[in-house]
Amino acid sequence: MKIATAEIMRNIDNYCINELKIPGIVLMENAALKVINNLDLNKFSSFSIVCAKGNNGGDGFAVARHLHILNKKVEVFLVGGKSGMTSDCKTNYDILKKIGVNIVKVDNIEDINELRDSVQRSEVTVDAIFGTGLSRNVEGIFDSVISIINENSNHVVAIDVPSGFDTNTGKLLGNCIRANITVSFQLYKQGFLSYGTDELTGNIVIEDIGIPDIAVNKFHNNEFIMDEHMIRSNIKIRDRYSYKGDYGRILVVAGSKGYTGAAYICTQGAVRSGAGLVTLCCREEIQSTLSSKLTEAMTISISEKMKVQELIGKSDVIAIGPGMGKDETTLSLVKQVISSSEKSIVIDADGLNVLEDRVDILKDKKCNILITPHLGEMARLTGLSIDYIKENRLEIAKKFAQENDVIVLLKGYNSIITDGKITVINPTGNSAMASGGMGDCLTGMIASLIGQGYKPMKAAYISAFIHGYCGEELSKKMFCVSASDILENMPVVFKKFAN
Structure with missing residues (x-):
C-alpha cells in the first residue's frame, strides 16, 4: 500500500482532472460510494452529515444523497456558508436541495444547538468538513462544531482524514474530530503513521476511487506500508x-x-x-x-x-x-x-x-x-x-x-x-x-x-x-x-x- 502526503494527493488529483480529463465530480461520486460501503446500513438508519464548502464537503453531500435514496433518515449541515464553495461541491449541494433534502446552515450559536441535538439523536455522524488540504489551525465556528461532534456523537465516520488532522504529520490543527472509522482514499496518508493518531482516526480503511496507476506513479515518493500479500x-x-x-x-x-x-x-x-x-x-x-x-x-x-x-x-x-x-x-x-x-x-x-x-x-x-x-x-x-x-x-x-x-x-x-x-x-x-x-x-x-x-x-x-x-x-x-x-x-x- 502506497503512502502519500497532502501535496502528493493534490498533485494526483490535479493530474487526473487536468491531464487525464477525469471529471472531479466522478472521483467525488466514487468516493461517496466507498463511504456508503463502509456504513453498516443494516445496523444504522439515522445519520447527521456535517459538511463545509470544499471537496470534502462535496463528498459528504453525495453521501447524504445516497443515504436519502436508500430511505435512511438524513440530517445535513453546512458549516461556514456557501461563499467560495468549490464547483463539484456546489453540484452535489444543489442536487440535494432539488431532491428535497433540507440543509441547515451553521453560522452561529443557535445553529450549533440544532447541530448538537441532531448528532445526539443520530446513530452516526459523518465528518465531511475538512479534507487532506487543511494546513491552518481550526478556529471560530469550525472549532465549536468539532467540539460538539466529539462530545455528543454516538459513532463518527470521517471522510478521508478527520477534520483538523494534519495529513503530513498527524498533529492536531487546534482541534480535531475523534473518529471511530476513517474512510480514506487511494493512498495511506503519511500522518496516519505518527504516534497516537489512532485516537483520532479510529480504524482506517483505504478505498480505491478509480485513480489510474499512471497518475499515482507519477507523483508517488516510493513510500509503502506493508501488507500480507x-x-x-x-x-x-x-x-x-x-x-x-x-x-x-x-x-x-x-x-x-x-x-x-x-x-x-x-x-x-x-x-x-x-x-x-x-x-x-x-x-x-x-x-x-x-x-x-x-x-x-x-x-x-x-x-x-x-x-x-x-x-x-x-x-x-x-x-x-x-x-x-x-x-x-x-x-x-x-x-x-x-x-x-x-x-x-x-x-x-x-x-x-x-x-x-x-x-x-x-x-x-x-x-x-x-x-x-x-x-x-x-x-x-x-x-x-x-x-x-x-x-x-x-x-x-x-x-x-x-x-x-x-x-x-x-x-x-x-x-x-x-x-x-x-x-x-x-x-x-x-x-x-x-x-x-x-x-x-x-x-x-x-x-x-x-x-x-x-x-x-x-x-x-x-x-x-x-x-x-x-x-x-x-x-x-x-x-x-x-x-x-x-x-x-x-x-x-x-x-x-x-x-
Missing part, C-alpha cells in the same frame, strides 16, 4: 535439494557479562528463522554458559583473534551489537567488522551506542550496512532529541540513510525501513511485545534472511513484519509476549507465509 509474494520457497550451506553462514557478535540473554536471543533469532550455519562470537567469560544453551549454533571467543578474523571473511553476514556493552572492546570490534567485511553487516544496540559522535565510522566500509536503532539509539546517533525524532521519524530516517549510505530500520510504532530512496513501513506488532530482547530477536532474523540470499532491504522488512505478526497473533491469547515466545512460534509463521 507483499510478504507472501517475497518469501522464498525452499528447494528440496538444498542443504545447510545454501542458507548462509551467519556470524553473531554479541553478549557480555550480565547480558548473555541478548546474545542467546539474537543467535536463536538467526537459527529459528532458517539460517544454515550460525556462530556466536562472544566474550570468553560467557562462552561456556552460552555454549551449553545453544545446541544448534557454534560459539567462539572474542579473544581468538585469528579465528574471529577468519570468520569475518567467511561469513555471508555479520550481526553485531546486542548486549556487548558500550566500551572500547565493542568499539574496536565494530570498527574491525566494518572495515574488513565485504559482506552485509547488521548493527544493533551497543554496536550503535559506541558510534555516538563517531558516525563517520559507518562510511569506512566495503559492504552493505543495516542499522536497527530504537528512538533512544537514533537520538544518540543523530544528536537530536527523542521527542523531535518521534515527530519526524520518516524524514530523519531517510536523511540518515542517505547521508551515511546505510539502510535504517527505525524501530517502534509503525517501524520505518529505508535506504533513503525507498521507504517501507511495518504495520505489525503491538504493546504486548514491549519487553527486553525483542530487538535482539529481530536483529538475528534480519541477519538470517540476508544469509539466505535476501537483499538487505527485503530481509529487513520481511523480518519486521513477521516479528510483529508473531507478537500480534500470540497476544490474542497472552497478556504479554516475550522474545522467547516469538522464537518458539517464528518457524510456524514463516511457514504460513511461505505457503
Whole structure:
C-alpha cells in the first residue's frame, strides 16, 4: 500500500482532472460510494452529515444523497456558508436541495444547538468538513462544531482524514474530530503513521476511487506500508535439494557479562528463522554458559583473534551489537567488522551506542550496512532529541540513510525501513511485545534472511513484519509476549507465509 502526503494527493488529483480529463465530480461520486460501503446500513438508519464548502464537503453531500435514496433518515449541515464553495461541491449541494433534502446552515450559536441535538439523536455522524488540504489551525465556528461532534456523537465516520488532522504529520490543527472509522482514499496518508493518531482516526480503511496507476506513479515518493500479500509474494520457497550451506553462514557478535540473554536471543533469532550455519562470537567469560544453551549454533571467543578474523571473511553476514556493552572492546570490534567485511553487516544496540559522535565510522566500509536503532539509539546517533525524532521519524530516517549510505530500520510504532530512496513501513506488532530482547530477536532474523540470499532491504522488512505478526497473533491469547515466545512460534509463521 502506497503512502502519500497532502501535496502528493493534490498533485494526483490535479493530474487526473487536468491531464487525464477525469471529471472531479466522478472521483467525488466514487468516493461517496466507498463511504456508503463502509456504513453498516443494516445496523444504522439515522445519520447527521456535517459538511463545509470544499471537496470534502462535496463528498459528504453525495453521501447524504445516497443515504436519502436508500430511505435512511438524513440530517445535513453546512458549516461556514456557501461563499467560495468549490464547483463539484456546489453540484452535489444543489442536487440535494432539488431532491428535497433540507440543509441547515451553521453560522452561529443557535445553529450549533440544532447541530448538537441532531448528532445526539443520530446513530452516526459523518465528518465531511475538512479534507487532506487543511494546513491552518481550526478556529471560530469550525472549532465549536468539532467540539460538539466529539462530545455528543454516538459513532463518527470521517471522510478521508478527520477534520483538523494534519495529513503530513498527524498533529492536531487546534482541534480535531475523534473518529471511530476513517474512510480514506487511494493512498495511506503519511500522518496516519505518527504516534497516537489512532485516537483520532479510529480504524482506517483505504478505498480505491478509480485513480489510474499512471497518475499515482507519477507523483508517488516510493513510500509503502506493508501488507500480507507483499510478504507472501517475497518469501522464498525452499528447494528440496538444498542443504545447510545454501542458507548462509551467519556470524553473531554479541553478549557480555550480565547480558548473555541478548546474545542467546539474537543467535536463536538467526537459527529459528532458517539460517544454515550460525556462530556466536562472544566474550570468553560467557562462552561456556552460552555454549551449553545453544545446541544448534557454534560459539567462539572474542579473544581468538585469528579465528574471529577468519570468520569475518567467511561469513555471508555479520550481526553485531546486542548486549556487548558500550566500551572500547565493542568499539574496536565494530570498527574491525566494518572495515574488513565485504559482506552485509547488521548493527544493533551497543554496536550503535559506541558510534555516538563517531558516525563517520559507518562510511569506512566495503559492504552493505543495516542499522536497527530504537528512538533512544537514533537520538544518540543523530544528536537530536527523542521527542523531535518521534515527530519526524520518516524524514530523519531517510536523511540518515542517505547521508551515511546505510539502510535504517527505525524501530517502534509503525517501524520505518529505508535506504533513503525507498521507504517501507511495518504495520505489525503491538504493546504486548514491549519487553527486553525483542530487538535482539529481530536483529538475528534480519541477519538470517540476508544469509539466505535476501537483499538487505527485503530481509529487513520481511523480518519486521513477521516479528510483529508473531507478537500480534500470540497476544490474542497472552497478556504479554516475550522474545522467547516469538522464537518458539517464528518457524510456524514463516511457514504460513511461505505457503
